[in-house]
Amino acid sequence: MDDKGPNRYQSTPLESTLSVDQLVNSLVKSEQELKKQLTLFSAFLDALPTPIFVKDNEGVFIACNAAYEEAFGIQRKNFVGKTVLDLEYLPESARLAFQQADLKLLQERGETREEIELAFSDGNPRTVLYQRKTFDMGDNQGGLLGLIIDISERKRAEEFERLRNRILEMLASSAVLEDILLELVMGIESLYPDMLCSIMQTDILGSHLCNGIAPSLPDFYNAALKKVEIVHGMGSCGTAAFTGERVIVEDISTHPYWKTVRKLAEQANLKACWSQPIKTGHGAVLGTFAIYHRTTAVPTDKQIEIIEHCARLSSIAIEKRRAENTIRELAYYDPLTNLANRRLLDDKLALVLADETSVSSYTVLMLLDLDNFKPLNDQYGHAVGDQLLIEIGKRLSRHVRSGDTVARLGGDEFVVVLERLSPDFNTAVRQAKQVAEKIRVAIEAPCKLKFVQEDGSLQSVVYQCTASIGATLFTGGDLSQTELIRKADEAMYQAKQLGRNTVNIY
Numbered sequence: 001m002d003d004k005g006p007n008r009y010q011s012t013p014l015e016s017t018l019s020v021d022q023l024v025n026s027l028v029k030s031e032q033e034l035k036k037q038l039t040l041f042s043a044f045l046d047a048l049p050t051p052i053f054v055k056d057n058e059g060v061f062i063a064c065n066a067a068y069e070e071a072f073g074i075q076r077k078n079f080v081g082k083t084v085l086d087l088e089y090l091p092e093s094a095r096l097a098f099q100q101a102d103l104k105l106l107q108e109r110g111e112t113r114e115e116i117e118l119a120f121s122d123g124n125p126r127t128v129l130y131q132r133k134t135f136d137m138g139d140n141q142g143g144l145l146g147l148i149i150d151i152s153e154r155k156r157a158e159e160f161e162r163l164r165n166r167i168l169e170m171l172a173s174s175a176v177l178e179d180i181l182l183e184l185v186m187g188i189e190s191l192y193p194d195m196l197c198s199i200m201q202t203d204i205l206g207s208h209l210c211n212g213i214a215p216s217l218p219d220f221y222n223a224a225l226k227k228v229e230i231v232h233g234m235g236s237c238g239t240a241a242f243t244g245e246r247v248i249v250e251d252i253s254t255h256p257y258w259k260t261v262r263k264l265a266e267q268a269n270l271k272a273c274w275s276q277p278i279k280t281g282h283g284a285v286l287g288t289f290a291i292y293h294r295t296t297a298v299p300t301d302k303q304i305e306i307i308e309h310c311a312r313l314s315s316i317a318i319e320k321r322r323a324e325n326t327i328r329e330l331a332y333y334d335p336l337t338n339l340a341n342r343r344l345l346d347d348k349l350a351l352v353l354a355d356e357t358s359v360s361s362y363t364v365l366m367l368l369d370l371d372n373f374k375p376l377n378d379q380y381g382h383a384v385g386d387q388l389l390i391e392i393g394k395r396l397s398r399h400v401r402s403g404d405t406v407a408r409l410g411g412d413e414f415v416v417v418l419e420r421l422s423p424d425f426n427t428a429v430r431q432a433k434q435v436a437e438k439i440r441v442a443i444e445a446p447c448k449l450k451f452v453q454e455d456g457s458l459q460s461v462v463y464q465c466t467a468s469i470g471a472t473l474f475t476g477g478d479l480s481q482t483e484l485i486r487k488a489d490e491a492m493y494q495a496k497q498l499g500r501n502t503v504n505i506y
Contacts, residue, residue, distance in 0.1 A: 131147040167184055184314065196214070202285060230242050276288065278315045286314075344405075362423065363475070399439050469503045472505070473505070488506070
């Protein structure tokens with residue numbers, strides 16, 4: 001063998017550079033670095049609040065984060081290595097659709113972005129922004145990254161804004177108040193299916209809640225609470241209306257406010273009730289907006305915001321209706337006696353005269369003038385005279401039917417219109433006289449009136465007043481309104497000529 005030839009025992013460059021131990025240590029360090037990178041990657045994914053998953057090029061899950069585990073109630077160890085077809089928490093049709101879409105995207109490479117409905121582990125469907133994007137690492141390595149962003153609250157906010165606009169449009173078009181409140185209640189229940197909503201209004205005295213709008217509460221429950229007393233401790237709504245503050249009852253079964261109606265709530269399977277007082281801009285309570293739950297429930301900040309918004313919308317609607325009623329009353333009703341005024345009387349007579357069916361029966365128009373009203377005013381003042389006029393209005397209303405009309409023309413003059421009397425003239429005259437005589441007797445009954453003397457003491461006086469009553473009968477459009485009033489006035493003048501405190505039919 002040639003001594004100058006290569007020595008077959010000569011070390012290679014690697015062998016001369018690294019010993020076996022050094023090579024092992026290098027590999028260990030590389031593995032540790034890889035593990036560190038994987039741990040860092042996993043920690044990074046888990047730190048993100050958005051559910052994230054990663055698939056390889058075959059559509060197999062290779063990673064997901066903690067937010068994904070929590071959102072869908074799965075464990076990573078039972079998730080990695082499977083495909084979407086194995087995910088039992090999804091309906092079979094959805095699994096197939098997701099798998100086909102993912103494989104198509106992996107083949108074409110690119111990204112997608114869409115809004116879909118997806119059920120989370122709590123069973124509630126959510127609107128999510130579903131984003132997927134493919135990635136490549138060379139050597140045919142890569143896969144797909146998926147993000148699931150819950151946009152339910154954003155969508156609800158958009159839907160609530162649309163609901164708010166619908167309510168405002170209904171208000172602008174003078175829709176019926178009950179329809180507006182029903183639209184609000186049903187709109188909120190559509191946005192939040194686990195909520196059962198109720199709107200109640202205060203009565204004219206402010207002592208009770210009534211006129212409930214609660215389509216999703218049981219009929220027997222609504223019937224039992226048709227009129228709720230406004231006192232502290234009367235459930236969530238009665239208390240909220242009494243205190244003027246929001247009342248949150250998380251558990252009806254244990255809360256003292258529900259002691260008197262707890263069994264009723266149990267019967268209706270109601271476990272929680274949050275009630276927000278509906279107030280005017282000046283702080284007066286108009287009613288309550290309540291949200292019930294079939295499970296014990298604590299409101300989130302967002303839900304508190306929703307109930308406050310709903311109470312404000314309800315306030316706008318109720319205040320508008322009450323303002324319209326006030327305007328109507330000022331236009332058509334006497335502010336002192338709350339009887340119809342001349343304008344409403346004219347409208348009523350116009351309807352009677354235009355009603356073709358009224359020709360088949362008689363209508364009577366009575367004009368009443370108090371015989372001795374001026375001396376009362378002169379001796380005790382207008383405040384006492386006003387008391388008498390109010391009392392006369394009440395007595396007149398008590399002696400006519402619900403469909404008849406009682407009006408005050410002004411001063412001490414009143415009008416009574418009785419419709420649908422007999423079609424026979426003589427019989428109709430007898431009917432009119434009977435009612436007129438009852439009214440005359442009612443008016444002459446003594447009336448106790450109170451007044452304040454100059455020294456500030458409260459005194460009372462018993463005053464007896466009488467009335468002269470003139471009446472005229474008519475059918476259909478025989479006479480004009482002016483002619484009818486003139487004939488009744490002539491009959492009333494003749495009654496005074498006959499000695500006052502009498503009835504005269506002309």
